Amino acid sequence: IERIAVLTSGGDAPGMNAAIRSVVRSGIYFGKQMFGISQGYQGMINNEITPLNSKSVSNIVQRGGTILKTARCMAFKTPEGRKTAYENLKHHKIDALIVIGGDGTFTGAEIFSREYNMPVIGIPGTIDNDLFGTDFTIGFDTANNTVIEAIDKIRDTAASHDRLFFVEVMGRDAGHIALWSAIGGGAEAVLIPEKETHIDDLVEKLMVDLKNQKTSSIVIVAEGDHGGGAFKIAEKVKERFNYDTKVSILGHLQRGGSPTSFDRVLASRLGQAAVEGILKGKNRKMVGIISNRIEFTDLTLAIKNQIEVDESLIDLVNILAI
Numbered sequence: 001i002e003r004i005a006v007l008t009s010g011g012d013a014p015g016m017n018a019a020i021r022s023v024v025r026s027g028i029y030f031g032k033q034m035f036g037i038s039q040g041y042q043g044m045i046n047n048e049i050t051p052l053n054s055k056s057v058s059n060i061v062q063r064g065g066t067i068l069k070t071a072r073c074m075a076f077k078t079p080e081g082r083k084t085a086y087e088n089l090k091h092h093k094i095d096a097l098i099v100i101g102g103d104g105t106f107t108g109a110e111i112f113s114r115e116y117n118m119p120v121i122g123i124p125g126t127i128d129n130d131l132f133g134t135d136f137t138i139g140f141d142t143a144n145n146t147v148i149e150a151i152d153k154i155r156d157t158a159a160s161h162d163r164l165f166f167v168e169v170m171g172r173d174a175g176h177i178a179l180w181s182a183i184g185g186g187a188e189a190v191l192i193p194e195k196e197t198h199i200d201d202l203v204e205k206l207m208v209d210l211k212n213q214k215t216s217s218i219v220i221v222a223e224g225d226h227g228g229g230a231f232k233i234a235e236k237v238k239e240r241f242n243y244d245t246k247v248s249i250l251g252h253l254q255r256g257g258s259p260t261s262f263d264r265v266l267a268s269r270l271g272q273a274a275v276e277g278i279l280k281g282k283n284r285k286m287v288g289i290i291s292n293r294i295e296f297t298d299l300t301l302a303i304k305n306q307i308e309v310d311e312s313l314i315d316l317v318n319i320l321a322i
């Protein structure tokens, strides 16, 4: 393997730049020629492939987003699209690919690698932390820190007005951000996609809080919870419970910002391990960190084996909210 290309795909996540930098510099360290593909798989099809040197990745370790840009690309789901992508890689004599993204990105990489016998390693870059084979994905820690900073601010106004706040956080299918930020932000309750939403239980809990003279309450709602999101939950609660209720949807600000130290170090470790892995002949694997050690997991397992939510964290939210 002499020429390795890197791309970012799917949703952006803080720390992707630190991963790109690590991949590029590790590759150069091992004497390889490195290339960047813009706009994920779309750029592979459009031939947006350029050489990267050490300087190309200067001054990006601290930046959110991705300098390579990312895109969702329907054409890559078709054999014709992937054929064009392969011809472009061949034109640049690329012999291995490192993809940074989530489960969709890995699904595409797995199919492409089998079709064209192209070595590929995936790096988990998504704020959702929903991939099997790593304790943490790049961006999760930064997103949690962004969310708790917002919760802290909302808490100030909630406490000043004796209000009940429903704060909606990202997580269509996974409640990890909701759970972690509920614990870190001291929320009274949390609603996540992995669990049924029982409005009765929630109302009962909030009434007890009121009796105990809690001056403010914050309920964290993952966007994919079964109650239909923070606005719907707030409406249902208000029907039953006369309390000044407010809703705050944090939205895309959760995806931005400078990555935390944790995400930068994680991204740097995974980037280097991905390059070393591919040079040692690993293929169709995701590189992850399990119990603080680098581990490689088959892409197919990383995608399919949705990690389960840690029940003890749900218990912890409830224990600490008495």
Ligand code: ATP
Residues within 6 Å of the ligand: 009, 010, 011, 012, 041, 042, 071, 072, 073, 074, 075, 076, 077, 078, 101, 102, 103, 104, 105, 106, 107, 108, 109, 111, 125, 126, 127, 128
């Ligand atoms: P996030 O978790 O942030 O959403 P993701 O990697 O799961 O990230 P997707 O939009 O699901 O994001 O996937 C990224 C891209 O991967 C798609 O736009 C598409 O180009 C490619 N892809 C997804 N599924 C397939 C598939 N079945 N075949 C080929 N390519 C695919």
